[in-house]
Amino acid sequence: MSAVIDDHTQEHDHGPAGGITRWLLTTNHKDIGTMYLIFSFSMFLLGGTFAMVIRAELFYPGLQIVEPEFFNQMTTMHGLVMVFGAVMPAFVGLANWMIPLMIGAPDMALPRMNNWSFWLLPCAFLILVSTLFMSGGGPNFGWTFYAPLSTTYGPPSTTFFIFAIHIMGVSSIMGAINVIATVLNLRAPGMTLMKMPLFVWTWLITAFLLIAVMPVLAGVVTMMLMDINFGTSFFDASGGGDPVLFQHVFWFFGHPEVYIMILPAFGAVSQIIPAFSRKRLFGYASMVYATGAIALLSFLVWAHHMFTVGIPVAGQLFFMYATMLIAVPTGVKVFNWVATMFRGALTFEAPMLFAIAFVILFTIGGFSGLMLAISPADFQYHDTYFVVAHFHYVLVPGAIFGIFASAYYWLPKWTGYMYDESLAKAHFWMSFIGMNLAFFPMHFLGLAGMPRRIPDYALQFADFNMISSIGAFMFGATQILFLLIVVKCARGGVAAAAKPWEGAEGLEWTVPSPAPYHTFTTPPVVE
Amino acid sequence: MPTQQSYYVPAQSKWPIIATVGLGTTLYGAAMIMVNSTQGDSTAVSWLVFAVGSLIMAYMLFGWFGTVIKESRSGLYSSQMDRSFRWGMSWFIFSEVMFFGAFFGALFYARVFAVPWLGGEGDRGSSNMLWEGFQATWPLLANPDPEAYPSPSAIIGPWGLPLVNTILLVTSSLTVTLAHHGMKQGNRRKLKIWLAATIVLALAFLFFQVEEYVHAYTELGLTLTSGIYGTTFFMLTGFHGVHVFLGTLMLTIMFIRIHKGHFSAEQHFGFEAASWYWHFVDVVWLGLFIFVYVI
Amino acid sequence: MGVHAKQAGAVAAGLTIPTLVLADWGINMPAGVTATSNDIYGLHMTILWICIAIGAVVFGVMFWSIFAHRKSKGHKPAHFHEHPLVEVVWTVIPLLILVIMAIPATATLVDMYDTTESDIDIKVTGYQWKWHYDYIDEEFGFFSALTTPRDQIYNRTAKGEHYLLEVDNEMVIPVGKKVRLLLTANDVIHSWWVPEFGVKKDAIPGFINEAWTRVDVPGVYRGQCTELCGKDHAFMPIVVRAVPEAEYLAWVDEQKAAAETERELTQKDWTMAELMERGEGVYARACAACHQADGSGLPPAFPALKASALVTGPADGHLEVVVNGVSGTAMQAFGGQLSEADLAAVITYERNAWGNNTGDMVTPKQVFDFKNQ
């Protein structure tokens, strides 16, 4: 613990410790943020590899590479790893790195708990992935693990899967509590709520969603655990329960969960578009209210995933209307971004390219979401590749592009060097093309009647599946390039200025690049 | 508007990583026990893993809280830090509320939708075709398939032990508030007496709860496996019981700390957190009493 | 805004042309053969066009900015950052559009939920991995399972025209009649979907869901199970033949007669060879999905029957498992699914195939007695 030269010689003014303990024992938000980001990217590769198995099997009709049992495990693990391992931790990583820098805080509010939140994740995923090697195989019932397929008919490893989910839940809840405490309690003097950068706002609301729904997920897996191991009958009609109860509780978590995966991306894009438009964000206040409205509405729409399970018609109508309403605040956001770009002075560095693609492609995903929301039409779309197309459009060019945009935007601040712009542009264009090639044909497949979660399909679906697989391989291979760019940037290159982007605003650009190990030990004053 | 004093950022800490290993091992062991016993395999190793995990957890809890207490007593925590803890604790309690919400939701759903449907009422009443002779009642004393889930012979009425327990818990909420007043007035005697009273009430509650379970299992045939009534009954009251137990533990630790002279009239968040938790447990009980026992 | 509107119009036109062309390729939702499916198709196209139009406007403005307001062209940024009126307008207009969408959607939905006044009731039960159709008014029923040979699935022979969408026993319904479906499941959740009817409804164990359809055009319609139901979820298709009423009635009579002959088989005296032959067929149809054609199973999920202690042990234990199933596992109670003759045959087969040379023969009468003991 060598003291770093600093004019406030306080107890915590030390640089990073050496060796592995720096990472194992750290309480520093930047270290923890880095670990989250690295973890998330490795999970993205793992989940992506599972997706490659899926796409390889679906390249041709017939069974050639994997057996159906294993295919189902791949689908399930792909969904789980991407959602809980790649997207959520990436956003927590960004929050860890950026929120204290953006609000002028010395660190996260509860630094030790922060470290625990992180380390629980590798632990949870170790357990989750280990189920693949257990007798009977890993979870094979979809990432939505509907009972009774996952209870009475689940493989023995289901119990391990349940505990892995519990651990992820603990991690997310603690992470979210930390974010809320930090934002509400550690803002620099003068940083009123309505002056906070939008990324901070969206994260505040995301954290609220997390604390509200992760316990519900914990609850539903606990019910599963009891049904499997202790003879309760939550999901068994012979004892007066109902398999559909599972779906209600799951989706009460599940729908807010999908906004958990997109709101921070909204926030990041709301930082990036103004920066590269050299123009203030249009409609700051309405952005904040729209985010709040989306979050509140997200609690009232869960049954739109269950339109075909036979909920009474009044319920069906309620959930249809409520779901459609979400288009309004989301529309406000889209319009605000466009209005921000309108009559700005635009440049198109990698963060901006990803941000623009985000707006366009997310909106397309939102449109298909709106189509799914129309309950009678959903009777045709439900559980087909149309749904798969929808959610990959909101997740891949939504969440994932949002993360790429943020990574390029803040890499100079993290590493102190500029990334290689031409490689980054190549990364963008290949991702953009690959991703559309992979996921756009899925709309057609779904409309033509291809169900999801099948390892083999009727012949009329063959052509589009092949195109889709080619696109997926292209998109997947391109991500190796991203790894390269980041490693290259971390190792050196053109030094980055404190504020490398002409139009960027915010406290994070007032500290040097790379950001010193400790920042804002004396809070800055915001005018 | 938060004002910033120097905010204490602890240096490296080994506790989180120990906590991770502890929690992971404990749960892995628990899963091993369950899976092996369903498959009829030996569970000796599983219990060992579980025990090792639990020991690590116990070590971690003492160590981590010990560190926090030490830091707090050496004056490292500013009032801003105190606010972080307050936010932390409040949101933690909120998350617990949502956890219970899931189980209350299950109870509500089973009662209002699933069981009536199975009995032939409402939108999906044709389901009764599959369960000829099944009648929807609540409490559910005859399950749709009594061979799979033996029906209970009776349930526990609200006006016996449950009422006593309600009175005990409500009173304990009161006593813990009195203790808090004592703390704020710097009246240590008052504090100790009322806190001790709270703990006694809590133990009494737990005692009666166990008694009730024994009665249900041995005399009424009301068990976890006796259909959806038993399922929701035991899951809700059971999780509540676990929380009462944890709350009692917290209060006891506070009692010991108070005995050691910790806390001041101004700075006593540890105690307050425990009392918040206690009030939360009390409120959940009131919900339980109404929705599980009375209605 | 005049320029932008024109721009948007051009983009909109550009977007519509490929969509129209693509529609001819048969990649859109089929309009179907029922009033419901036509309503849904109409809704689908309406929303699609609305979304395309909104997209055209939004992306039009955006591309205009990307094109015209770039720094490299020396464009200087404007300074506006809010405009209450505009913000209200773009909140209210989408709201109105949504209301317009909601009205026909509501009407269609209410219609889809009206299962009253049906002409025929069919109970549809999902099993891992086949369907059972029970004509409850006529008192007969049958299973309907995939017939695509394994060789086609494993690419050993060329795939047929209706690859994966063909079954042994089709569900038959008369045209022009309102058919009410009572859907349920025996094990896990399945979902019964025929795109051309616009009917998709989950089949949930322990509960019954209702749906209805009235098919106007005779023909054969194909669909699939659309809820993940385990390993062979991809292999439980649905085939419905809609025929004129007279044909339907003739078919019903045939089915009833067939059911009668099936019952008579119990009385017949069987030889070992006959049972083995019949058993092999039953096994392939009903059991091989889990226990595999060579009896090796897929342990630990599905036990091997080859050299199994239970199968080679006393016949009663074997009968118990097959007739009553093992509750809480995928091993169903086949007593209600297969006729006595089939049960006897498959049990005899299992006891003597793959080197399980017990030499035992279990007769349909034995099965009948076992069931009724």
Ligand code: HEA
């Ligand atoms: C980041 C994740 C994310 C996001 C943001 C969304 C956003 C939305 N989703 Fe999606 N959804 C998923 C992830 C997501 N979804 C996932 C993972 C599933 C599948 C889960 C599973 O089964 O495995 C799913 C499934 C799913 C279903 C169930 C389909 C089915 O199984 O049958 C439905 C149905 O209503 C739906 C609707 C919507 C709607 C209405 C939105 C809205 O929020 C979209 C709003 C946006 C817009 C509409 C575009 C912009 C708006 C304008 C430009 C304004 C003007 C527009 C109009 C007035 C039209 N989603």
Ligand code: HEA
């Ligand atoms: C954030 C979430 C997220 C993300 C990013 C993705 C990314 C991808 N997803 Fe998926 N997906 C889901 C969430 C996500 N998905 C969910 C929730 C489901 C539902 C699961 C269920 O039904 O239960 C699903 C289901 C799903 C299916 C349907 C499976 C089925 O129904 O059977 C398919 C099929 O094509 C698919 C494909 C892909 C592909 C090709 C990518 C690609 O974008 C991935 C690209 C990334 C990589 C490839 C990794 C990087 C590269 C390497 C590791 C190098 C190796 C590369 C090569 C060998 C080429 N996903």
Ligand code: CUA
């Ligand atoms: Cu049955 Cu899928």
Ligand SMILES: [Cu+2]
């Ligand atoms: Cu949703």
